[in-house]
Amino acid sequence: MNLLRWLVFAVAALAMNFPVLSTLVTSFKSEAEIASNPSLWIQSPTLANYLDVFRISDRFDILHYLWNSFASSILGAGLSLLLAFPAAYALVRFGTGRKWLLPLVANLRAIPLIVFAIPLYLVYARVGLLDTRLGLALILCIVNLPLVLVLLVAALRDLPVELDEAARVDGASTLTLLWRIILPLAGPALATTMVLGFVYAWNEFLFALMLTTRNAVTTTVGASFFFAASGGGVRWGIAAAVMVLSVLPPMVLGLLLYRRIGQSLASGAVKG
Amino acid sequence: MQSRHLRDGRILLAPLTIFLLAMLGLPLVVDLIYSVSRVEFRTILSPEFVGLANYVSALTSESYWQAAWFSLRFGLACAVAQLLLGLFLAIFLAPLIDKRPWLLAFLMLPMMVAPALVGLMYRLILHEFVGVVPWFMFTYFGDSPSFLGPDNAFRTLVVVEVLQWTPFALLILYSAYAAIPKDVREAASIDGAGPWQRLWRIDLPLMAPVLGATFFIRFIDSFRVFDNVYTLTGAGAGGATTTMSIWVYEAFFKSGDIGRAVAASMLLLVAAWAVLAIVHRLSERRA
Numbered sequence: 001m002n003l004l005r006w007l008v009f010a011v012a013a014l015a016m017n018f019p020v021l022s023t024l025v026t027s028f029k030s031e032a033e034i035a036s037n038p039s040l041w042i043q044s045p046t047l048a049n050y051l052d053v054f055r056i057s058d059r060f061d062i063l064h065y066l067w068n069s070f071a072s073s074i075l076g077a078g079l080s081l082l083l084a085f086p087a088a089y090a091l092v093r094f095g096t097g098r099k100w101l102l103p104l105v106a107n108l109r110a111i112p113l114i115v116f117a118i119p120l121y122l123v124y125a126r127v128g129l130l131d132t133r134l135g136l137a138l139i140l141c142i143v144n145l146p147l148v149l150v151l152l153v154a155a156l157r158d159l160p161v162e163l164d165e166a167a168r169v170d171g172a173s174t175l176t177l178l179w180r181i182i183l184p185l186a187g188p189a190l191a192t193t194m195v196l197g198f199v200y201a202w203n204e205f206l207f208a209l210m211l212t213t214r215n216a217v218t219t220t221v222g223a224s225f226f227f228a229a230s231g232g233g234v235r236w237g238i239a240a241a242v243m244v245l246s247v248l249p250p251m252v253l254g255l256l257l258y259r260r261i262g263q264s265l266a267s268g269a270v271k272g
Numbered sequence: 273m274q275s276r277h278l279r280d281g282r283i284l285l286a287p288l289t290i291f292l293l294a295m296l297g298l299p300l301v302v303d304l305i306y307s308v309s310r311v312e313f314r315t316i317l318s319p320e321f322v323g324l325a326n327y328v329s330a331l332t333s334e335s336y337w338q339a340a341w342f343s344l345r346f347g348l349a350c351a352v353a354q355l356l357l358g359l360f361l362a363i364f365l366a367p368l369i370d371k372r373p374w375l376l377a378f379l380m381l382p383m384m385v386a387p388a389l390v391g392l393m394y395r396l397i398l399h400e401f402v403g404v405v406p407w408f409m410f411t412y413f414g415d416s417p418s419f420l421g422p423d424n425a426f427r428t429l430v431v432v433e434v435l436q437w438t439p440f441a442l443l444i445l446y447s448a449y450a451a452i453p454k455d456v457r458e459a460a461s462i463d464g465a466g467p468w469q470r471l472w473r474i475d476l477p478l479m480a481p482v483l484g485a486t487f488f489i490r491f492i493d494s495f496r497v498f499d500n501v502y503t504l505t506g507a508g509a510g511g512a513t514t515t516m517s518i519w520v521y522e523a524f525f526k527s528g529d530i531g532r533a534v535a536a537s538m539l540l541l542v543a544a545w546a547v548l549a550i551v552h553r554l555s556e557r558r559a
Contacts, residue, residue: 002367002368005364005365005367005368006368008361008364008365009365009368009375009379012361012365012379013378013379015435016379016381016382016435016436016438016439017378017381017382018397018435019385019390019393019394019397019435019436020381020382020385020393022393022396022397022404023393023396023397026396026402034402035401035402038401038402038403038404038406038407039404039407039408040404082287083287083288083291084288086284086285086287086288087284087285087287087288089284090280090281090282090284090285091285093277093281094277094278094280094281094284095281096278096281096282096284096285097281097285097289101285101288101289104292105288105292107548108296109492110492110544110547110548111541111544111545112495112496112516112517112537112540112541112544113496113498113517114496114498114516114517114520114521114537114540115303115537115538115540115541115544116295116296116299116300116303117521118303118520118524118530118533118534118537119298119299119300119302119303119306119534120295120299121524122302122306122316122530123298123299123302138295139295141291141295142295142296145288145292149288174280174283174284178284199384202386203384203385203386203387203388203389204386205386205387205388205498205499205502205503206498206499206517206521209502210521210525220386220388220389220499221388223388223389223392224388224392224503227392227395227503236396236399236402239392239396240396243389243392243393246386246389247384247385247386247389250384250385250386251381251384251385253384254377254380254381254383254384255377255381258374258376258377258380259373259376261380262376262380262443262447263447265383265440265443265444266443266444266446266447267447
């Protein structure tokens with residue numbers, strides 16, 4: 001019975017991770033081998049594709065895409081935490097906005113994002129935020145807010161209220177209390193939330209596709225450029241290497257922090 | 273004290289509220305105005321009121337209903353498959369995962385990959401000359417179906433979506449399953465309940481609310497899908513794989529008919545709101 005369980009686990013893990021595994025294998029094959037040998041076996045492994053990725057950076061600059069993804073994701077996730085942390089405290093301790101703000105933001109998760117994409121595109125075009133990392137980060141913040149707020153509310157709810165009361169007796173203002181007492185206590189929860197927000201932002205595609213064209217193109221959109229066959233068809237080896245580089249940061253974070261991420265996702269999903 | 277709390281609460285909520293008003297409230301107003309206007313990129317600041325013409329235009333368009341039907345079928349098929357597969361894996365693998373939690377890391381990993389990139393990866397994997405799956409089919413079965421052709425595209429996309437997001441269902445359902453107290457199950461065993469009876473009478477009823485929530489989340493996410501469908505098939509397969517989100521996107525960028533695209537997205541918003549209201553009503557009745 002246990003053997004059967006291991007078998008099921010192996011099949012499930014392989015099938016679900018198959019796209020990444022297969023792409024990883026392809027990225028170590030030469031262009032010639034990719035054409036002659038599509039199997040999962042590599043006859044003569046090579047790093048040529050990874051070197052070529054950087055060699056064609058005058059046309060497709062992968063480092064630039066990765067930097068854009070990194071900067072806008074950090075900014076977007078950080079901003080969502082900055083906005084949601086004080087709000088979560090007010091929701092939990094004072095009950096302000098519990099009737100409307102929390103359901104509004106939590107339900108945002110169920111709204112198709114395309115609804116806001118068109119007007120934001122038009123507004124962005126007028127105020128000069130189109131194709132900027134800042135403009136993208138502001139949207140990534142919105143994308144992250146439902147999960148971030150729900151997670152932070154759950155985390156703050158678990159903190160004992162006695163700490164607040166003790167600090168109040170000592171005459172601390174709300175801001176001091178928030179900064180000196182709650183922030184350090186909620187540190188681990190904030191860190192996990194930040195990582196999740198970063199991963200979500202990194203993986204976002206729709207807004208990056210609509211709102212960036214050149215300067216702020218992220219890696220999810222940039223990777224698709226390598227598939228636009230321009231003379232001589234798609235160079236599959238390079239495309240595979242680009243995708244491996246693009247999925248590496250969130251996958252490494254996921255492997256390192258799987259336990260915390262798993263708990264957060266499970267609880268955040270059910271409460272949201 | 274109470275009034276100070278109220279004041280402090282409002283101050284703490286202010287940044288988030290202002291941000292939401294700017295980033296969601298303003299777009300919504302723009303949506304509302306443009307959905308009842310004739311407007312193009314050149315006349316963006318002088319929309320001309322046309323009443324409900326845009327809504328009528330969207331609702332009488334055949335491709336709109338095709339997209340709606342596709343998204344609905346896609347959402348339901350994916351949600352059902354993910355729920356069943358996730359439930360099976362969660363319960364069947366629970367004894368392994370209980371002892372070795374790190375196994376979860378490998379089952380969670382697909383969720384860390386951008387869906388847009390997953391779509392691109394399958395473009396490589398399913399490619400008829402360099403893809404590993406067609407190669408496998410040709411080598412061992414002598415023939416390979418056209419996975420992204422009009423006949424198979426729907427099934428292929430469902431498999432792609434299900435393989436990536438079953439981990440989500442698995443994760444939630446595993447935590448719900450693990451949270452059922454051991455003594456409840458032991459008591460049932462002592463009363464002579466077999467494994468199947470325990471599953472039907474104890475585990476599944478206790479997990480029912482979570483099962484419902486999981487189904488709803490997976491349905492919504494698959495219904496509003498854009499990324500992987502767009503990167504894998506574009507609106508290819510003869511437009512057979514146009515989802516609602518892709519329809520609105522193309523109405524805006526390809527045909528430049530802003531009013532119609534916005535009207536369609538408002539209809540989408542109303543639909544999402546209606547689903548939310550129904551779910552809310554259902555969960556309240558249960559509580």
